Amino acid sequence: MLSKQLRNLAIKSSGNSFFMGLRSSQMMTNQQAKDLKIEQRQPKLQKPNTQNGDPYAFGRVFTDHMIQIDYNAENGWDAPKIVPYGSFPMAITASSLHYGISAYEGITVVKNKDTNAPQAFRVRDNLNSFKLSNEHLDLPTFDTEELLKCIQGLVKVDQDWFPNIKDLNSQLYVRLNHVSTDPTLGVKSPRFTKLYAILNPNTFKKKSLKIKCSQDASKSWPLGHGQYRLSGNLGPLLPQLVDARNNGFDDVLWLLDDYVHEMTVLNVFAYMKNRFGDYELITPANDGCIFNGTIRQSILEMADEIQKEKKVKVVERSLSIHEIINAYKEERLIEFFGGATSSNIQSISRLQFRDQTIDLSGRPTPLADHLNNKLLSIMTGPSDHKWVTPLL
Amino acid sequence: MLSKQLRNLAIKSSGNSFFMGLRSSQMMTNQQAKDLKIEQRQPKLQKPNTQNGDPYAFGRVFTDHMIQIDYNAENGWDAPKIVPYGSFPMAITASSLHYGISAYEGITVVKNKDTNAPQAFRVRDNLNSFKLSNEHLDLPTFDTEELLKCIQGLVKVDQDWFPNIKDLNSQLYVRLNHVSTDPTLGVKSPRFTKLYAILNPNTFKKKSLKIKCSQDASKSWPLGHGQYRLSGNLGPLLPQLVDARNNGFDDVLWLLDDYVHEMTVLNVFAYMKNRFGDYELITPANDGCIFNGTIRQSILEMADEIQKEKKVKVVERSLSIHEIINAYKEERLIEFFGGATSSNIQSISRLQFRDQTIDLSGRPTPLADHLNNKLLSIMTGPSDHKWVTPLL
Structure with missing residues (x-):
């Protein structure tokens, strides 16, 4: 230009x-x-x-x-x-x-x-x-x-x-x-x-988050700027965020056409048994509507290790809120969590979508804990790891 | 709250x-x-x-x-x-x-x-x-x-x-x-x-604007913030704006699914003869994706007068770029113009949509001129007009 x-x-x-x-x-x-x-x-x-x-x-x-x-x-x-x-x-x-x-x-x-x-x-x-x-x-x-x-x-x-x-x-x-x-x-x-x-x-x-799905509002759009960290992407989310916080929630899970995008600054992950009986860790596809944070990138890049250690297949694809709700109702939803640079992995204990509630409070969160420890151990571990840069 | x-x-x-x-x-x-x-x-x-x-x-x-x-x-x-x-x-x-x-x-x-x-x-x-x-x-x-x-x-x-x-x-x-x-x-x-x-x-x-339609980018979305004047609505438009300006255009006409929204800070109006032979001044519907500026509001509120003075029906509805292009090809497009508080009415002499060009340069712009004069005359006219507020 x-x-x-x-x-x-x-x-x-x-x-x-x-x-x-x-x-x-x-x-x-x-x-x-x-x-x-x-x-x-x-x-x-x-x-x-x-x-x-x-x-x-x-x-x-x-x-x-x-x-x-x-x-x-x-x-x-x-x-x-x-x-x-x-x-x-x-x-x-x-x-x-x-x-x-x-x-x-x-x-x-x-x-x-x-x-x-x-x-x-x-x-x-x-x-x-x-x-x-x-x-x-x-x-x-x-x-x-x-x-x-x-x-x-x-x-x-x-x-x-x-x-x-x-x-x-x-x-x-x-x-x-x-x-x-x-x-x-x-x-x-x-x-x-x-x-x-x-x-x-x-x-x-580590906090157990309560989140509410966005309603009649979206965080980003297919021809928008969601893949960038622009100041203007976040302020306009305040009406939904304030409403969620005033009703006892910590954050909003942003949807578009009932597809899950991300939380306000955290990417999200659903760990479930699918209808074929396979264990999957699903994160929404990077279609330009989500920010591809480093925690998300890291989990995707560790897919083989996670498969080996936990027998869980890491999958990046469209994820509808109804799929999550159905998995919960059919007792196939095991964990739901978010991840971002500033906070690492954060478990979600409650998810509200209109009049439906997914309540995971009190449940163990073995995969979230495993990934949290794994990432922290890399962050604070030997500085010859490819993701680590010594600063002194 | x-x-x-x-x-x-x-x-x-x-x-x-x-x-x-x-x-x-x-x-x-x-x-x-x-x-x-x-x-x-x-x-x-x-x-x-x-x-x-x-x-x-x-x-x-x-x-x-x-x-x-x-x-x-x-x-x-x-x-x-x-x-x-x-x-x-x-x-x-x-x-x-x-x-x-x-x-x-x-x-x-x-x-x-x-x-x-x-x-x-x-x-x-x-x-x-x-x-x-x-x-x-x-x-x-x-x-x-x-x-x-x-x-x-x-x-x-x-x-x-x-x-x-x-x-x-x-x-x-x-x-x-x-x-x-x-x-x-x-x-x-x-x-x-x-x-x-x-x-x-x-x-x-008064400037005769050359504008280019947005491509693979939109200014606002049905669940977004386009109806508000938020700082963050405008900065992210720069990639398309810079590209348009570097190619000899003055501004971008923002589309979504080939429907016309608005220019960067101007609402738009197409004056055409429709296929039934009626004269219409069409401005995109206020569906939350456009900013309802005061010039736009004023033209809509003056609909009856405009009908009487110019035999033109003012219409607020969805407006596809293809409808404008077809009207141009069929010689039914008479004028195309923008309006905003800061600049009043501005005629558009060229409109580019992908490889198609609407070239109106050199043509008279009687309706734009009429509305421009009409609005300026209210702005600078007697202070007992309902739209005018004396400041001293």
Whole structure:
């Protein structure tokens, strides 16, 4: 696209070429993470008090620093900076605020269980997914390996922020966001943007979720944007989410034409005995309506192992809510669970579809537990596993 | 919804009750716009130079001041303020940036052609529509009449900003935006928000648009959010928009299953002779997939007049792109045009659907011209018209 070519030209002529245009990447040196500047916070932030329980709920606490990288079409990317965590001056007309031109991504960073060194789970998959979401909003592109180096720098600076709470695995969840700061109204490719990364220390809590199926509303559509992590995909779900929460549910299971898509940020999995007597773990097909999260990808890629260990066939296909309900009624539904980077595997104890309820509360969840442990063990295990990237 | 009740309680107990909860509005006095504080900009901004043409393109120039009103769930709404136009400090975690929790609206303010006094076109319809969009994101609600008084205050302060360019009608386009400033991650009802209004002086330019039909992408869906002005509805359209613009088009005509929805911000109208020999002005039905803009509403409400003046029946119904193409081939398509608050009526001279082109360039556009003049004449005419609200 012309706009990208222009950008790349701008970047080429700029002094700083840390991030680069897709088309001109071969013309660039790949060693610009060396430009990373660190401005240390003094004094450091106070960490939450853990005496009265676990204050590390998802999304509430952030570490001392963040990564900030600004872009403008004229000069390309500024040098990446690690700066004290805080707010920034935002144009009231910024097109992220008026037209939802912002894309985010989440990355799990945990501690290696033997060495205590921070390591990331499938970070390159997350970074590639982030890049695709960026391209969908015509946000300027970047080199994912260089961005990874910046994230390594941030984790290094703030590694003492891992929550240390007995019996709970903890993470430094990396939230990446790339927002348009372009201060003119009109739906167009942004000429000014800001890419940033923050660290949210939290603990993996296993929760038994109660969920309600969406009614007269859908999360995404066959010609829509559900496969991307765009900010605008989630806010408009609030009417259904608020209604579900006000009625004692934790989340919504999003359907279209009674086919199951996903929960708000978790992919879903139904473990059942089918009518031929075979054991299947079914996850909805990746038809552009669902986000192909790293937990989902991992379970699909571990299909052979799961078959061997648990005699369960992992299947990716269309899944109707009525198939799940019938399996439940016929006592063939064994487990139903969700999975996402930020929370790992979460069992579902209750599922409401109109006036029908699937109640699995109190039941054992052997497959969910098995997969949860298996994934956690890879995340926190030897750093030579292909899904693990040491960060120090 | 519980969250709204809690908010309303919070607002009731707060010192400032300028804006109020929907459910408690009857318990509130309606005279709180008196709290409006004005901080004058000194010195004033420099206005653009009009010597070399018209610098007042849409969305680029803004006036000296803006309205800012902050909300927090604890204390409700702060007193509304008119402050110098500028940026504001934004939490890097604000849920408008991560989850698209922001809703906007546009209002046309023009000068009365006899008295030169500023007046707004269908401002109450715009404010009600803004309120609906806010509710869809569970943003805190407000009294539209009180907000109108603030807008009047802003226009009064900056009324010398109407562009004065020969032969061009000008407006102070009011852009309202309400964004979540809630600094915690997670998709939930915002506890901190900022509502603001800015004035964009621009001129109504008549342009002959070239548009391309969307392909393998849609703008909205039957169970989606197309009837609201949510920020997240527009950014994800960029891939198709950029592609269209790079190929010489001005905009995209969004289809679903080959049915016409709307352009990116304009509703559309096809003027044709149908197969029974009757003259019809057809606009796609309001089935939740389109935004029912005020120009669209006005044309529908003027149906009887249009029938009388032009012998054209105004029809709201499903409209397939193939019906338009066939009408063109059979020489029954007379005009095709778009309409929106920000730009009034805009003729379409070329429409591309896959490998088929409708070329109307060079043709007269009598109905578009008639409606454009009719609407402009109401906008700038006597302020006792039901669609006109004097602002001073």
